Amino acid sequence: MNLISVKVSRFDPVYDKEPRNQEYSVEVNEGARVLNVLQAIHTIDPTLEFRSSCRAGQCGSCAVRVNGEPALACMEEAVEGMIVEPLALPVIKDLVVELVPGINLIPRIHPCDCSVIPDPKYVEKIKPLRDCIECLSCVSVCPAMQVTDFIGPTSMRAQMRIALDPRETESRIRDAISQGLFTCTSCQRCLVVCPKEIEIPGKAIEKLREIANREGLTLPRHQEVEALIHRTGRSVESAGETFLEQIPEVIEPFGQVMGEVGFFVGCMFNGRLPERAFDMIEVMKRTGIRIVIPKDQVCCGSPLIRTGQTTFLNELKEKNINAFTSRGINTVMTMCAGCGSTLKHDYETPFTVKDVTEILT
Ligand code: SF4
Ligand code: SF4
Ligand code: FES
Structure with missing residues (x-):
């Protein structure tokens, strides 16, 4: 048996203005779940209220927050010092929240x-x-x-x-x-x-x-973005020269070449924030990595996927994949979180996709 100390949110709307954390120390078995800890507390303080039923992750009744994140109490391993709170829903008492509405x-x-x-x-x-x-x-x-x-x-x-x-x-x-x-x-x-x-x-x-x-029910603003991508290959209009219009296709690093990545620029850094992309290139030059920046890359298609406008999505995907595979690129670097997530999760790429922070660390 292990002694574990935890804090549990207590709130009784009849007596309390706001919730408070109460500390408990109880003995539980090695590998105990949060629910085991709550049950052990209940033996010394029967006023603590919480829900559970199946104890096997199948009924959903025991959901609470553990250190701020939602978790099933019957499945989550208990850790020393954890704080157990109700889900961020109206609280009936202690860890019991209003589920019916x-x-x-x-x-x-x-x-x-x-x-x-x-x-x-x-x-x-x-x-x-x-x-x-x-x-x-x-x-x-x-x-x-x-x-x-x-x-x-x-x-x-x-x-x-x-x-x-x-x-x-x-x-x-x-x-x-x-x-x-x-x-x-x-x-x-x-x-x-x-x-x-x-x-x-x-x-x-x-x-x-x-x-x-x-069914023709897409929002007008979303339709405008789709039309822009269809017309220009980009989801934002540029006020001046784009990053791709200004940058050479290959950037050699200072010193010996230790590796090579392709750079997927993304519409925002290409059209609206090119100076941030140039800053990133300056940092990358000091890593020994050659950067290949195909000029024929286009929007990743995220604005189309998120808005359900997928009629020409596959054409964009094909163009982007070809832009890098035709240059023999095995790793594609992004600096836009949205483009990176789209290339990682919505594409099937023959190359690895990494955020610039993953390459620098
Ligand atoms: S988190 Fe939402 S979708 Fe997932 S099991 Fe619970 S209620 Fe269902
Ligand atoms: S993805 Fe949409 S539905 Fe899911 S949490 Fe975010 S806003 Fe809510
Ligand atoms: S008690 Fe049923 S999911 Fe936890």
Whole structure:
């Protein structure tokens, strides 16, 4: 047995104005989970309230924050000095939060009066979206919900799951738009905290936006960006000479050449912030790495993917991949976090993609 000291948030709305952290020291087995610690505390302080049921990561009832991050108490390993708090949702008492209003928002299917058995191809597409255990961890962190009436990530997950189900009787895309489909910022926080690793931004929100696009419901501002990329290959207009217009295609480092990378510039650094890209080149010259900067690279396509406008996305991907493979590049460096994430997660590249910070460290 190990002695572990932790802090647990206590709050009783009848007596307390605000939550306070209470310290406890209890004995638990090696490898104990957060839930084991809470249960041990409960034996010495039965006033502490928390939820649990399955104790196997399957019911979602035990979700709390451990050191600030949502986690299932029954799955998360307890660590010395940890702070256990409720999810950032209205608190009923101690670690127990109000779940019912959030769960009631999750859309349900309107099944047809028929006996359709979903085709296996639909079942395969639905699978990644149906593992939700309604813990509401994603809802507790979604920034769009804090500033708009956005219905939230798991409700959008359910809308897409229903959209893929042939037993559903009506198109729900207008509902999804009125529930805030276009207010999600693609920040990925819901994916990071989801205990079931459900890819809500990519597998639900972007796919719903593709359906909206097919039905002519894309926002006018998003359509303007798509038209600009289609016309120029770039998502932003440049006020002056772009980085690619000014820079030679190959930059040799000072001293001996120790390696070579390709540089994917991205629309923002190419058109709006070229001086930042020049600064980065100056730093890279001191690393012994040759930089190859193909002039025929274009927008990575992120603005199209995030807004569901994917009709000519594959052309952009092909151009970018060819720009580097035709020059024999094995590693492509980015300095824009958005472009880097897109090349890493939305492309299948025959080369490795690294942020400049990964190359410098
Ligand atoms: S990706 Fe969208 S739905 Fe997910 S947390 Fe961010 S804003 Fe919310
Ligand atoms: S999508 Fe993930 S984080 Fe959100 S309620 Fe479902 S299981 Fe929990
Ligand atoms: S008790 Fe069911 S998920 Fe933790």
